[in-house]
Amino acid sequence: MTTETETGTRARVSLDAVHAGHDGADVLCGVSAQIRAGTVTALVGDNGSGKSTLLGVLAGTHPLRSGRVEHRGSHRPAFVPQRSAVPDALPLTVVQTVRMGRWARRGAWRRLRREDHGAVAHCLDRLGVADLAGRPLHALSGGQRQRVLVAQGLAQEADLLLLDEPSTGLDTEARAAIAQVLAEERDRGCAVVVATHSADEARGADRVLRLHDGHLTETPAA
């Protein structure tokens, strides 16, 4: 049986000498890392340094040129994309968007159960968007839509949660709400990786990894 302590120290995902990129050019040049359960890792680096590419590799959606990625979780990773990566005109309401997060557990288009609806309501509540549940996504502000995407990620109840700049463009209250839910996810044993340009978000993490010139280095968390 796995104890709490072991859960807290086990790697949810390991990267070994990963090379990956776009259009023939390597963006990640031999990246190795272990992401442990029950931690928040901030992924920092300049624009174009490869943070989104690395999140795609961790999610298992971006192809490797060489190296290895090993997942040890029991569910598919949850990935919360940058708001700009999601079309503004998706014909979905807020609650429908968050319900899609449950498909990771039930299978796409399957009938959701009472517990799924409960989980969706809880996630809407945690991100402060319950009162927007019936609104179409395209009728939301950018910050509201960003919170809905995070709620969709939470609804997956994954053991590896990857977020691409979730706090960009958010007001102070929304940033604090996201910091709070990420800490809660960590406390339930989830491995959280958050790409960020925010010094505050990096300061709140257990660990900070910096991408530069295709290489990943650990920087002290302030």
Ligand SMILES: Nc1ncnc2c1ncn2[C@@H]1O[C@H](COP(=O)(O)OP(=O)(O)OP(=O)(O)O)[C@@H](O)[C@H]1O
């Ligand atoms: N679809 C793509 N096709 C070609 N090149 C790409 C593609 N996506 C990213 N790149 C290139 O890969 C490199 C890394 O991009 P990536 O989006 O991973 O960086 P990032 O650190 O997330 O950047 P930002 O902080 O601006 O979001 C950049 O040089 C970028 O131009």
